[in-house]
Amino acid sequence: MTKPHADLGGNICEPCHASVPGAHLRYAKDRKETASINAYKFNITAYHSQPSPPPVFAPEDQLYLRHRLPLQKPTVARTVRLHFPQLTLVYQRFADQSLARAATMVPGPARERRLRMGVLATRLARRYCGYRVVLSDEFLTSVMRRHADRAKRPSRFWEAVLDEVERTNSSWSLARLWILVFATQSGLIILASSWLLPPAARAAVMAASTLGHGWSVAVLWELMNARYFAAKADEEELHDLMGGL
Known part of the structure; x- marks a missing residue:
C-alpha cells in the first residue's frame, strides 16, 4: 500500500492511486499497451520509409534500354521516321541475347x-518488321510540339510521341489501302459491266461493292x-519482367 506523502507546503497528500483498487495494475497495463502501439507504428513507418532496391539489369537489358527510345537523338521528324x-533490330537482338542467356x-x-x-521480344520484332x-x-513535327511539355523527362516525351505517331500512322495506312482497293475494284466493275448491264444494274453492283468495302474496312480496323x-x-509484360520501367 502506498503511504501518504507531504507536498512542498507541508500538507499531507493522499496518493492518487491509493483510493482506487487495482489502479496500479491498470496504469501499468495502459503504459505497456501504449508502448506496444508506439513500437508498432515505428516499425511500420520504418518499413515504408526504406527505399526498394533498384532492379539489376543484365547487359542485354541495358543495351535494349539504350535503344528502345531515341533519347540521345535530336527531336526532329527524321528521328521519328x-x-x-x-x-x-532492337527487339530481335534482345530476343536472341535473352534466349542465349536462358540456355546457360x-x-x-x-x-x-x-x-x-x-x-x-521475338513477337515485338515481328510486329515492326517492314514498318514504315x-x-x-x-x-x-506538330506531334512533337504538342508533347513539348514533357521534354523535361525525355523518356516520357518520346513514349508519348512515338505512341501517337504509331496509332495515327496505322490508321492512315489503312485509309490509304482502302482508297486504293476501292478505286481499283470500282474501275474494274465499271469496265466489266459497262457493256453487259443496264445503268440500274450497274448502280446496284456499285452499291454492293461499296457495302463490301465498308465491311472489309471494319474488319481491318478491328x-x-x-x-x-x-x-x-507484350511490351508492358516485357518491361515488368525486366524489373519495371
Missing part, C-alpha cells in the same frame, strides 16, 4: 522469366486495333 524501322541458366523461375522475355511511317514531316493492343501488352 527512322526509329520505327530500327525497332525490329539452371532450370528455375529466373530461367523461365528470361525465356519469356525472349519470346515477347507514311505521315508527313509536318505532322510529325484487326489493326487488336494487333496494336496486343503489341502494347
Whole structure:
C-alpha cells in the first residue's frame, strides 16, 4: 500500500492511486499497451520509409534500354521516321541475347522469366518488321510540339510521341489501302459491266461493292486495333519482367 506523502507546503497528500483498487495494475497495463502501439507504428513507418532496391539489369537489358527510345537523338521528324524501322533490330537482338542467356541458366523461375522475355521480344520484332511511317514531316513535327511539355523527362516525351505517331500512322495506312482497293475494284466493275448491264444494274453492283468495302474496312480496323493492343501488352509484360520501367 502506498503511504501518504507531504507536498512542498507541508500538507499531507493522499496518493492518487491509493483510493482506487487495482489502479496500479491498470496504469501499468495502459503504459505497456501504449508502448506496444508506439513500437508498432515505428516499425511500420520504418518499413515504408526504406527505399526498394533498384532492379539489376543484365547487359542485354541495358543495351535494349539504350535503344528502345531515341533519347540521345535530336527531336526532329527524321528521328521519328527512322526509329520505327530500327525497332525490329532492337527487339530481335534482345530476343536472341535473352534466349542465349536462358540456355546457360539452371532450370528455375529466373530461367523461365528470361525465356519469356525472349519470346515477347521475338513477337515485338515481328510486329515492326517492314514498318514504315507514311505521315508527313509536318505532322510529325506538330506531334512533337504538342508533347513539348514533357521534354523535361525525355523518356516520357518520346513514349508519348512515338505512341501517337504509331496509332495515327496505322490508321492512315489503312485509309490509304482502302482508297486504293476501292478505286481499283470500282474501275474494274465499271469496265466489266459497262457493256453487259443496264445503268440500274450497274448502280446496284456499285452499291454492293461499296457495302463490301465498308465491311472489309471494319474488319481491318478491328484487326489493326487488336494487333496494336496486343503489341502494347507484350511490351508492358516485357518491361515488368525486366524489373519495371
